[in-house]
Amino acid sequence: MAKPWATFGIDLHLEPAGPGLRRGLTEALREAVRTGRLAPGTRLPSSRALAADLGIARNTVADAYADLVAEGWLTGRQGSGTRVAEGVTSASFGQWRNAASATARTLPPPHRRPAAGPAYSLIPGTPDLSSFPRTQWLTAARRALAAAPHDALGYGDPRGRVELRTALAGYLSRARGVRAHPDRIVVCAGLADGLRLLAQALRRRGLGTLAVESYGLDVHRELVEREGLATTPLPFDADGTVTEGLAAEGAVLLTPAHQFPMGLALRSDRRASLVDWARSTGGLILEDDYDGEFRYDRRQPVGALQVLDPERVAYLGTASKSLAPGLRLGWLVLPRPLVEEVTALGGARSASAVEQLTLAEFIASGAYDRHLRSARLRYRRRRDALVAALAERAPEVTVTGIAAGLHAVLRLPPGTEQSVVRAAAWHGLAVHGLSFHRHPDATGDPLDALVIGYGTPPDHAWAGTLDALCAALP
Structure with missing residues (x-):
């Protein structure tokens, strides 16, 4: 019986099955390509190496490779070895299987190109994303890693690295008017991760409904609904989201500095009404400040709502718009009771310590500004x-x-x-x-x-x- 692991060159788990080793190996390789376990362009072990690792004859491997090259799943060129063909998709498998049912010798065209996307x-x-400051980010990463203690790469504080929380506290206070202290900040893996943590905390508090804006991100609405919170849309008029009339909902999610997508800033009287509601009912305001750094018609951007009452507003920020969403870095500035609740749910466990340290250095050095x-x-x-x-x-x-x-x-x-x-x-x-x-x-x-x-x-x-x-x- 063939061994399931090939370890020469690349680790490759294969389980040849069915009548005959050649057919079984061919099916196993084809399935690995079809499911994406072997990505386009991946170089496979030589037939000699794979045969030795699987404990089968070299000719069996060579024949299986030849079959898949003929079918278009693999390519074989002198000097470059055998590789998974570019452009092979799961759809190719369906085409191959349909063709094979008609005749065992009918094969799909190799290198089938997927439908073109929008230009x-x-x-x-x-x-x-092409404007991401790669050189400056690399410089900050080198400095941060050179200065970091060994325990910085451990599990650490669930609120996140103290270096980043300290840098964020200073930046958010200076640039967004947020009343922030490092002890009240929790780092998360992007804004969606922070919203998920807050939704879970609200459910643990017994809330079943979250008020949201009539127009907003569907992914955020779906996220909180998956966590068990029903969403109720607030009315919208020519001046933006109407905040008067909040009653049964114990929490509300808003984008007050720059409403997404309508693009309006929440009026000062509606900000005041919102905070009055939170104070009188014990409600919580979730402030999504997703792009607050970018304001073009005034010297200073609209300040954060959080400054009006830090104990009634949970502030959510992110580096996704200012730098890149692929960094997966966001932050929460929380009312004191929520800090422990959110960190108990996981907090910064999903945010990379290296990226946190780099962003802290990026902010502290002035490169972020x-x-x-x-x-x-x-x-x-x-x-x-x-x-x-x-x-x-x-x-x-x-x-x-x-x-x-x-x-x-x-x-x-x-x-x-x-x-x-x-x-x-x-x-x-x-x-x-x-x-x-x-x-x-x-x-x-x-x-x-x-x-x-x-x-x-x-x-x-x-x-x-x-x-x-x-x-x-x-």
């Missing part, structure tokens, strides 16, 4: 170019919301949203209609608009993206 994207929620100043200038130029292009080429469309963040809302003539989204797709442009972000239980007439993530395209694609957008608009 351009204005999907909101992502910064320009320099990066943000550069990013503000770049994104403001993009927004200005968007507004100018629309004024010239699509005057029926207006940009609404404050000049902030990484997205804008384009109001469309009534009844045209879906046709514009389809036209954009035809022009190779991925874009979201406003209805994509509307709560299914929201009241009032839906608005026709596009939510334009102008931070998403890299610089070299910005002009082409604008052309595709203007071509799709009425």
Whole structure:
């Protein structure tokens, strides 16, 4: 019987089964490729090495390789060995199996290309990833690791590394007006992770409902609902989210500095009303400050709501928009009783200690502020170019919301949203209609608009993206 492990060159777990070793090995290799265990481009062991590891004849392996090369699953070239073919997908397996049922000698075409995706994207929620400050980040990582004590790489404090919590406390106080202390900060693996922890804490407190905005991120709504909280949409009017009238809900999730996606800042009277509700009922406000660093029409951005009552507001921040979502770094500034509750649920266990130390050094060295100043200038130029292009080429469309963040809302003539989204797709442009972000239980007439993530395209694609957008608009 063949051994299941091949350990020469790469670790490879195979279990040849069925009548005949050659057929069994061929099926096992094909299944490993189909399921993605062997990724396109992966170099396989030589037939001699694999035969030795599996305890079978070399000719058996060579024949199995030859069969899969003929079918298009593998490629074999002199000097480069045998590799998994590029472009092979699970769909290829279905095509091969259907063809094989007709005739044992009919094989799928090798190197089948997947359907092409959109050439351009204005999907909101992502910064320009090509502008990530790689050199400065590497410098901060070297400095942080050189200075870090050995125990920094252990399990550590569930609130997160003290270096990062200290750096965040200073930065958030200075730049966002947050009343923060390192002991009240919990680091998490992105904003969604922080929201998940808070939803679990609210459920443990016995809450069953979370008030949310009528328009918002569906992934956040679905996240809290998976944690057992029903979501109730708040009314929305020309001035934004209506905060008066909160009653039965014990908690509310808002984006007050720059409402996503409508783009408005929460008015001061509604901020005051919201805090009064929390104080009188013992409720909790979850403040999502997802892109608070980016405000273009004033010298200072809108301050955080948290400063009005730090014991009634849980502040959520993230590096996803200011740096990159792939860092998986976020933070919570919590009322004192919530700190212990959230850390008991896991806290910073899922956030990399190395990335925490690097971000702490990045902030403390001033590199974060320099990066943000550069990013503000770049994104403001993009927004200005968007507004100018629309004024010239699509005057029926207006940009609404404050000049902030990484997205804008384009109001469309009534009844045209879906046709514009389809036209954009035809022009190779991925874009979201406003209805994509509307709560299914929201009241009032839906608005026709596009939510334009102008931070998403890299610089070299910005002009082409604008052309595709203007071509799709009425």
